Amino acid sequence: MRSTLCSIVSFLLITEANALLSIPFTKVDPSTKGSRRSLQKKSISVAYLNQFPVYVVDITLGTPPQSIQVQLDTGSSDLVVETSSSDLCTSDPTVCSGRGAYNANASTTYQYRSSDLVILYGGGDGATGDYATDHFSIGSASLTGFEFGIMYKSTVLEGILGVGFEENEFTTGLDTPRTYPNLPVSLVTAGYIPSRAFSLYLNDDQDPTGGTLLFGGVDTEKYCGPLAQVPMVPDPRDPGLGIIAYFVALSGINAAKNGVTHSFASGSNSIEVLLDSGTTLTQLPSDLAAEIFTYLGATYDPASDSLPEIPCSTATQDITINFNFGPITIKAPISQFVVFPDSGTCNLGILPTDDTIILGDTFLSSAYTVYDLDNKVIYLAQAKFSSNSENILEIEAGVDGVPHPSVNCGGSTTTTTTTTTTTHTTTKPTITTTKTTTKKTTTTTKKPTTTKKVTTTAKKTTTKCTTKKTTTKPTTTKKTTMKTTTKCTKKTTTKPKPKTTTRKYYHWQH
Numbered sequence: 256m257r258s259t260l261c262s263i264v265s266f267l268l269i270t271e272a273n274a275l276l277s278i279p280f281t282k283v284d285p286s287t288k289g290s291r292r293s294l295q296k297k298s299i300s301v302a303y304l305n306q307f308p309v310y311v312v313d314i315t316l317g318t319p320p321q322s323i324q325v326q327l328d329t330g331s332s333d334l335v336v337e338t339s340s341s342d343l344c345t346s347d348p349t350v351c352s353g354r355g356a357y358n359a360n361a362s363t364t365y366q367y368r369s370s371d372l373v374i375l376y377g378g379g380d381g382a383t384g385d386y387a388t389d390h391f392s393i394g395s396a397s398l399t400g401f402e403f404g405i406m407y408k409s410t411v412l413e414g415i416l417g418v419g420f421e422e423n424e425f426t427t428g429l430d431t432p433r434t435y436p437n438l439p440v441s442l443v444t445a446g447y448i449p450s451r452a453f454s455l456y457l458n459d460d461q462d463p464t465g466g467t468l469l470f471g472g473v474d475t476e477k478y479c480g481p482l483a484q485v486p487m488v489p490d491p492r493d494p495g496l497g498i499i500a501y502f503v504a505l506s507g508i509n510a511a512k513n514g515v516t517h518s519f520a521s522g523s524n525s526i527e528v529l530l531d532s533g534t535t536l537t538q539l540p541s542d543l544a545a546e547i548f549t550y551l552g553a554t555y556d557p558a559s560d561s562l563p564e565i566p567c568s569t570a571t572q573d574i575t576i577n578f579n580f581g582p583i584t585i586k587a588p589i590s591q592f593v594v595f596p597d598s599g600t601c602n603l604g605i606l607p608t609d610d611t612i613i614l615g616d617t618f619l620s621s622a623y624t625v626y627d628l629d630n631k632v633i634y635l636a637q638a639k640f641s642s643n644s645e646n647i648l649e650i651e652a653g654v655d656g657v658p659h660p661s662v663n664c665g666g667s668t669t670t671t672t673t674t675t676t677t678t679h680t681t682t683k684p685t686i687t688t689t690k691t692t693t694k695k696t697t698t699t700t701k702k703p704t705t706t707k708k709v710t711t712t713a714k715k716t717t718t719k720c721t722t723k724k725t726t727t728k729p730t731t732t733k734k735t736t737m738k739t740t741t742k743c744t745k746k747t748t749t750k751p752k753p754k755t756t757t758r759k760y761y762h763w764q765h
Contacts, residue, residue, distance in 0.1 A: 275471030275649055276396055276447055310457070310532060310616075311354070312416060312468070315392045316403070317362030323355035323414055327468060328533030329455070329501055329626065330613075331417030332424045332437050334391075335374060335382065335404035343409045354413050357405060364390045364399075372404040374411075374425045377611075382409035386426070393438070396447045402435045415533070418453065420628060422499040439628055442470055449652040451628035455532060457620040459640040460591055469647065475662050476644045478623035478636035482659035483583035487631045491527040492611060498631045501530045505612075506579045508543065510550055511586070513573050519546040526612050530624060530633065534615035536604045537592070544607035547576070551589070553603045563603040567596045578618065583635050587621035625650075627657050634659055 311324045316336065323336055337344060337356040344351035359365045368386040375381035384407035391401035404425070417424075421434040436444060439451040448471030456477040458466035467474065473482070487498045508522040521543040539547070548555050548563055551574070555563040570593035575586040592604040594617070604617035625634035627650075634657055648658040 275469065275647065276394055276442065277467060277469045277472065277474075277647065310466075311413070312393065314416065315390075316357050317359075317389050318364040319362075320390070320392065321355065321357055321361065323357060325354070325414035325416040326533065328415050328417045328531075329419060330529060330531035330533040331376075331415060332419035332421060333374070333404055333417045333426075334401075334415070334438065335372070335384075335406055335411070335417075336414040337409070337411075338384075338405050338407060341384075341407050341409055343406075343412075350412055356414075359387065359389075359405065362389055366400070368402065371429055372406070372425070373428070374404065374406075376411065380410045380412075382406035382411050384408065396442060396445070398441050398445055401441060402437075417533075418626075419501065420499050422496070439470075447471070448650070450650060450656055452626065452650045452657060454623065454625040454634075455619070456623050456638060457532070457616060458638070458642075460594075460616070460620050462641050464641065464643070471650050472647045473625060473634075473650060473658050475646045475648060475660060476642050477639055479639045479662060479664045480637050481583060481661040482623070482625070482634050482636040483580070484659065485580045485582065485633045485635055487633060488527050501626060501633065502527045503530065503580060503633050504528075505614075506581050508539070508547075508579065509577050510547070511575050511577060516577075517550060519543060519550070521546055528612045528614050530619065530626075531613050531615055532619060534613045535617070536594075536606050536615050537618045538606045538608040538611070538613040538615070540612060541607035541609055544605055547605060548603070551603065555603075555607075557607075562595075563605065564600055565593060565603045567593060567599055567601040569593055570601070578614070580635055583637075585618070585622045585635060585637060587618055591620045592617050625657055625659075629656075630654060632657070636662075639664070 310327045312327055313322065313324055314334075315322050325334065325336065337351050337354070339345075339348075339351050339356045339358055341351075341356075344356060359367075366388045368388060370385050372382065372384040372386055374383075382404075385405045386402060387405055388400045388402050391398045391403070416438065418438055421437055421440060424434055424437060426433050426435060439453070442448045443451055450471070453468060453470040454473050454477075455468055456466040456474065458464065467477065485503045488502050488504055489495075489497050490500050490502055505526050505528045507525070509519060510517045521540065524540075524543075526540065545555075547553075551565060551569065553563040553565040555561075570590040572589060574589035576589065576592065578585045578587065593601045594604045595602040604615075621638050623636040623638045627634065629652070648660070650657050
């Protein structure tokens with residue numbers, strides 16, 4: 256039974272000399288199959304009771320506009336959407352009814368591009384389908400001829416809005432690699448923002464008001480202390496590719512309880528970590544994770560295929576897990592890691608891994624993060640929880656275009672950068688975004704899986720026939736005429752090896 260916790264997320268577009276696009280987000284209930292949270296798990300029967308978020312934003316595609324909710328993902332780079340004619344939505348219509356789906360035949364501005372969409376996410380879910388272009392809007396920003404993927408055959412249970420580098424798009428894994436202007440690039444090209452940069456404020460996972468995604472700006476009311484510059488580093492999975500994802504160097508991890516610092520033997524090792532809003536939990540090296548489990552009193556048995564367990568009362572203790580990035584240390588309260596309560600027992604939002612190290616939402620909620628793609632730099636600050644005020648400084652183009660003043664905990668700016676910044680007072684047009692919760696039905700979970708690599712190719716003969724029909728809708732008295740057009744494209748293609756991203760999934764099973 257679905258019990259919806261809903262908070263509205265709004266977008267804000269300021270149209271001045273340089274524009275910025277602000278997207279605060281909220282929470283909704285992921286109790287339907289059409290909602291889930293990403294994690295390196297192929298099948299986990301766990302649900303959210305503690306308002307643990309799925310971050311989704313409202314977009315529209317097509318003419319007339321079709322409203323769809325898609326999950327925000329800093330770990331991938333493509334927009335991919337569900338379609339009601341897919342095998343997934345045909346077999347289970349609730350997948351598409353919960354978040355919305357795209358219908359190419361209902362859009363007069365739809366343009367078919369190709370049938371070589373092949374995607375694979377780290378949890379094992381993937382899709383095949385088409386690339387297309389159409390009118391796209393997010394908040395007050397509208398883009399024409401925006402390219403995206405349509406998932407016709409899919410195990411991916413919601414649309415995904417990737418905001419990473421073009422070099423990490425799925426099209427770069429095709430037999431003939433290519434890139435296309437994704438959302439950060441398109442917003443710059445259209446003049447909405449001056450550079451490919453955005454800030455992310457997830458807020459306290461226990462706070463139903465949600466957080467903010469801000470393209471082209473920094474909100475000094477959302478963090479405390481310095482906003483420190485941390486350079487991105489090459490992707491450790493393939494360093495020869497250079498910087499194509501949001502990896503940074505983590506210098507070390509320790510903890511503190513009641514003000515007393517505790518060091519971990521494995522916590523002084525420098526490691527490359529991915530800052531990924533598309534992954535729910537934080538995944539740390541196995542030896543370090545084991546030390547943290549012992550320190551916190553968490554129990555974890557890899558053979559049992561379960562997540563680490565910890566008393567729910569731990570969430571109220573004065574404990575922080577401290578992540579040292581060199582110029583700044585982010586102190587993440589233990590409350591952000593205690594998730595999925597069930598009769599006094601909770602799970603710990605940290606997993607051991609011998610694969611890619613990912614700082615997911617259980618870490619990112621404690622950080623204010625600025626992703627500067629143009630300069631390949633991340634800015635990090637200690638997040639200020641439950642801040643309802645704003646003071647937005649515009650990000651400019653150039654090497655030092657991101658304003659990064661230090662802010663004291665009272666909220667006033669104590670130092671500023673040499674860049675010229677502008678403070679905006681604005682009114683917010685509303686747009687919906689969501690942050691998801693469900694009740695925990697079982698504590699049985701599947702063991703994390705590593706990122707899959709598919710080495711086989713398959714011959715596929717596809718016949719694309721679409722019939723566009725305009726019919727009289729039951730909910731309106733507007734008279735329409737029947738118009739039928741048929742478009743068929745028959746081709747034999749070799750499906751390329753899917754490009755794998757690190758996005759990890761939770762599957763809710765009912």
